[in-house]
Amino acid sequence: MPVIVISARRAELDKIDALDRCANDYITKPFGAGELLARIRAALRTSSQGKSPGASVISVGNLHVDLENRVVRLDGDEIHLTPTEYGLLALLARRIGRVVTHRELLREVWGAEAVNQPEYLRVFMRQLRYKLEKEPSRPRYLVTVAGVGYLLLADS
Numbered sequence: 001m002p003v004i005v006i007s008a009r010r011a012e013l014d015k016i017d018a019l020d021r022c023a024n025d026y027i028t029k030p031f032g033a034g035e036l037l038a039r040i041r042a043a044l045r046t047s048s049q050g051k052s053p054g055a056s057v058i059s060v061g062n063l064h065v066d067l068e069n070r071v072v073r074l075d076g077d078e079i080h081l082t083p084t085e086y087g088l089l090a091l092l093a094r095r096i097g098r099v100v101t102h103r104e105l106l107r108e109v110w111g112a113e114a115v116n117q118p119e120y121l122r123v124f125m126r127q128l129r130y131k132l133e134k135e136p137s138r139p140r141y142l143v144t145v146a147g148v149g150y151l152l153l154a155d156s
Helices: 012-020 033-048 083-094 102-110 118-132
Strands: 004-007 025-028 057-060 063-066 071-074 142-145 149-152
Touching: 004 012, 004 033, 012 025, 025 033, 063 083, 083 102, 083 118, 083 149, 102 118, 102 149, 118 142
Parallel strands: 004 025
Antiparallel strands: 057 063, 063 071, 142 149
16 A cells, blocks of 8 residues: 655655655645545555566575465475564565664564664574574575665576
């Protein structure tokens, strides 16, 4: 579902904050009804692109993440993940092949108050690696980008 923020605040930092918190668009007052309707149509077009029946399953090698049914399989076996572990993996799967920053992972999985608590992230990424990687110290799927974040490799 697309999110459009309508605000009287014009400061760039307010816009950045709203967009970083997953808003799809930000419109400041005053605005015309025609502009608002055009922005809504654009947001709806963008949100409906790329959705196909099989798009809810992300596969990397023998790892399959079914986002619709919240099921993770490795080598055909279902892997039990805690809700937090699943949240991390699902976010990385939705952005497969792209680095997701520490801050973004913390904000999306634990909430805005956790963005300065990187130890949460390290602990749960370690747990995920032990469940998903044959050699957790040499990860094939969940890769650390030092000082930046993590990514789920697209080609394993």
